[in-house]
Amino acid sequence: MNRLKIMIILILAGVLLAGCVSKPSEVQPTGQTITTVQPAKTSLxxxxxxxxxxxxxxxxxxxxxxxxxxxxxxxxxxxxxxxxxxxxxxxxxxxxxxxxxxxxxxxxxxxxxxxxxxxxxxxAVVVAYNLPGIQKGVKLSGDVVADIFLGKIKKWNDPRITSPNPDIQFPDKDIIVAHRSDGSGTTFVFTDYLSAVSPDWTSNVGKGKSVNWPVGLGGKGNEGVSGLLSQNPYSIGYVELAFAKLQNIPYAYIKNKAGKFIEPTLETTASAAAxxxxxxxxxxxxxxxxxxVDAPGDNSYxxxxxxxxxxxxxxxxxxxxxxxxxxxxxxxxxxxxxxxxxxxxxxxxxxxxxxxxxxxxxxxxxxxxx
Incomplete structure (x- = not known):
């Protein structure tokens, strides 16, 4: 009986000691210790x-x-x-x-x-368009984008669009502008950019989550603008990069502060944020x-x-x-x-x-x- 009691005591002691052992902190290669937070498993x-x-x-x-x-x-x-x-x-x-x-x-x-x-x-926010027969890569500068959304540039074959794109045959078609109809952070980012590159935009429209659009059709959400672009040939709008990719909507390469036409990618967006x-x-x-927006750097979108x-x-x-x-x-x-x-x-x-x-x-x- 005494031997049995001793064995039980030893087993209990082992369980208690095991319960006292804590998980070591995660140590990164740099030597910095990072606290690991495990989500609590709740029955509620x-x-x-x-x-x-x-x-x-x-x-x-x-x-x-x-x-x-x-x-x-x-x-x-x-x-x-x-x-x-x-x-x-x-x-x-x-x-x-x-x-x-x-x-x-x-x-x-x-x-x-x-x-x-x-x-x-x-x-990234992209300037997306629906031009039948023309895929991504149309080159646009910020002042041209601003003037399209101001209603000053009305045709796709306007010389300010065709000049940096000599290898593309643009149609003699009216530009249909699509924009957000709701209060939108995407609109804030887009109009923040236009305000940075166009004095006319700054003085006439400005930046904000909602603005008074001079021209265009309004859609709710990135989904709504993507829908307008898909439904309307010869349209142009702005959406988040992932929405353009998911909907297979072509988008422009935008001229940056260094004078380079830059494709929106993870790398070029990260360069701008750095x-x-x-x-x-x-x-x-x-x-x-x-x-x-309009960040410095040759590779910054x-x-x-x-x-x-x-x-x-x-x-x-x-x-x-x-x-x-x-x-x-x-x-x-x-x-x-x-x-x-x-x-x-x-x-x-x-x-x-x-x-x-x-x-x-x-x-x-x-x-x-x-």
Missing amino acids: TVTLNGAGATFPYPLLSKWSSEYNKINPNVQINYQSVGSGAGIQQITAKTVGFGATDAPLTEKEFSNVSGILQIPETIG GAVPNLPAGDASWSSVSI PIGSFTYLLVYKDQADNTNGKALAEFLWWAVHDGQKYSSELLYVPLPDEVVSINEKTIRLINYNGQPLI
């Missing part, structure tokens, strides 16, 4: 509701699916309604997170107490001045942007808040591996580091949730 079903930009929708949809595989009890419901609506809904606290391609303006930022801005990825990275603000500060997730620092519910913080941590780390296949630029390490500090600010009753 948690739904994270978000709304906003159509620009990152393909990536957010992928994240939702992949994250649910590793944490089946967390459902992510994202409504692709446009950046303007996303900002309105997170401001009203009707969703747990918002998404926008345009950073909050100074006024928006000052009106929302405790909001955090988290760059989730980097993408110059802005060292000067980015903290996640709880204003990002209103952050822009990567001139119409791109960070796109952002918006969350509150102070969470009203511990369970939902923790689930949200863990999802965000996963998105800016493991989630980045899904970016390239969907034609988004993975976040540079410096931006991930900023995001880590930002996500650690998320708390419930003063207690950090990461």
Whole structure:
């Protein structure tokens, strides 16, 4: 009997010792120790509701699916309604997170107490067109694009279009302009670019998530503009690169600040973002001045942007808040591996580091949730 008692005691001691062994931190080749956050396996079903930009929708949809595989009890419901609506809904606290391609303006930022801005990825806006028989690669300068959307250039065979494209036979057809009809971060990025390259655009239209378009047909979301382009031969519009690729809509090579006509790709968009990275603000500060349009560099594509997730620092519910913080941590780390296949630029390490500090600010009753 005594021998049996001794054996039981030894077994229990072994179990207790095993339970005290902690998983070592992950050490990177650089020697930097990275804290690994494993999503909590909860028996409760948690739904994270978000709304906003159509620009990152393909990536957010992928994240939702992949994250649910590793944490089946967390459902992510994202409504692709446009950046303007996303900002309105997170401001009203009707969703747990918002998404926008345009950073909050100074006024928006000052009106929302405790909001955090988290760059989730980097993408390009393309000038897409439907020219029967002509594929991608039409070369356009920024001032020409501005004048098309101002209604000053009306025909596809206008000399300002044909001159840099001597090998293309353009038709004598009216240009049909397509633009967004809703409040849109994609519109902000596009009009930010036009304002940077065209004084006429700046003085007559300006930049914003919604502007008074001089000409054209309006469509809701990147999906709506893509639809208008597909349905209307001889049309031109602006959409996110992934939407153009998915719909097989040709797009232009745009003249950059260095005078080069640049194709929108992951590499050329990353090149444009590289110059802005060292000067980015903290996640709880204003990002209103952050822009990567018309960036310097021979290989920089001139119409791109960070796109952002918006969350509150102070969470009203511990369970939902923790689930949200863990999802965000996963998105800016493991989630980045899904970016390239969907034609988004993975976040540079410096931006991930900023995001880590930002996500650690998320708390419930003063207690950090990461």
